[in-house]
Amino acid sequence: MKTLIRNIKIFDGEQLLDSEHAVLVEGERIVAIMPSASAPPAASGMTVLEGNGRTLMPGMVEAHSHLTWGSSVEKIYHQFILPADELKVAAWRNARVLLDHGFTSAYSAGALGDGIEVELARAIEAGETPGPRLIPSTLERSPEGAEGVETGDVFNGRGPEAIRKFVSYCKDQGIGSIKLVVSGEDALKPGSAKEVLYTDEEMEAAGQAAREAGLWIATHAYYPKAIELALKAGARIIYHASYADEAAADAMIAAKDATFYAPSPGVSIAALEATPPPHIDMSHMKTSAAERMELEAKLVPALKARGMRILIGGDYGFPFNPIGRNARDLQIFVDHFGYSPTEALHAATALGGELMGLDVGRVKQGWLADLLLIDGDPTQDVSILQDKARIAMIMKGGALHKVPSA
Numbered sequence: 001m002k003t004l005i006r007n008i009k010i011f012d013g014e015q016l017l018d019s020e021h022a023v024l025v026e027g028e029r030i031v032a033i034m035p036s037a038s039a040p041p042a043a044s045g046m047t048v049l050e051g052n053g054r055t056l057m058p059g060m061v062e063a064h065s066h067l068t069w070g071s072s073v074e075k076i077y078h079q080f081i082l083p084a085d086e087l088k089v090a091a092w093r094n095a096r097v098l099l100d101h102g103f104t105s106a107y108s109a110g111a112l113g114d115g116i117e118v119e120l121a122r123a124i125e126a127g128e129t130p131g132p133r134l135i136p137s138t139l140e141r142s143p144e145g146a147e148g149v150e151t152g153d154v155f156n157g158r159g160p161e162a163i164r165k166f167v168s169y170c171k172d173q174g175i176g177s178i179k180l181v182v183s184g185e186d187a188l189k190p191g192s193a194k195e196v197l198y199t200d201e202e203m204e205a206a207g208q209a210a211r212e213a214g215l216w217i218a219t220h221a222y223y224p225k226a227i228e229l230a231l232k233a234g235a236r237i238i239y240h241a242s243y244a245d246e247a248a249a250d251a252m253i254a255a256k257d258a259t260f261y262a263p264s265p266g267v268s269i270a271a272l273e274a275t276p277p278p279h280i281d282m283s284h285m286k287t288s289a290a291e292r293m294e295l296e297a298k299l300v301p302a303l304k305a306r307g308m309r310i311l312i313g314g315d316y317g318f319p320f321n322p323i324g325r326n327a328r329d330l331q332i333f334v335d336h337f338g339y340s341p342t343e344a345l346h347a348a349t350a351l352g353g354e355l356m357g358l359d360v361g362r363v364k365q366g367w368l369a370d371l372l373l374i375d376g377d378p379t380q381d382v383s384i385l386q387d388k389a390r391i392a393m394i395m396k397g398g399a400l401h402k403v404p405s406a
């Protein structure tokens, strides 16, 4: 099965190629990229898609995904914890909503149900339900007695042995990444972001056990000590890091070949803009969000200049920040972190693909055909990616999720 997409501009994950091109897909991979003029003629057994000058780009990668946080642009939930059957309906829907909005890969930052993301990732891979490629996780772990992110955690005993058990449980479940809540969360309990929820011994044990089990670690970390512990555990990705001082920034840079950073501003901006009804108090969230955005506006550009791989993705899934708006992060990177549109696109595609550890995030010969056809040029204006109607085609692994109209 071959698909030829012709008369297209291409953003390849790094830059916009300068003339009109064509891309040939065979099976699940890109087999050739060529100037439109030298594209093969339509042949039997080949599907030809007319680009009409639109822009082909890699599918986007959400680096901080919570598919079990219920709310999406299609359905808002006002409670955070859902009954098990409803949770499953929401997670399956959210996977499809994320793909519908141009995200062909997602790295989970933790789930609200145990085992649910493993089941979802398998169902997506088997083609039983539409969704992005998913690195699944399990319940976010914060230790016993700690005021972490409230997730109904059941494996929260203290000490290195407890955390080793948790890692081995995760391995048996078939997850890809463990989520450790190393810092508290100001938005939930003011002042708690300063708290460090794990000991050095626990984080060292987590790192060692995860390496042995072949699992990745994702960390929620705000302050220098939490960042230090996350790095010591060999975290694949650090979320937030808003209060990093110079030493913490240096430590992140020293680890930049192994560790990614996702500041996750989407939730902060949405909290600042939210106008909740009188019975919902978001004042702590707003204060915390304003403070973090101010710090990140300095931190993110400084780390980017030093070569840190910084990713988009931002805690979508709250009623005020529903799944489906994820592409907003690109515009936030432009508006608040000094990114050019092309740099924001690079973060959302090529760098995100590196986080996934898969041949995704680039339009490149031999790579997986996770591709979007955009009505317009996102290297001029990334805000167009927020309009689902302008995503004319969505392809994942060579299969069309959304067929372009003629």
Ligand SMILES: [Zn+2]
Pocket: 064, 066, 109, 239, 315
């Ligand atoms: Zn999160």
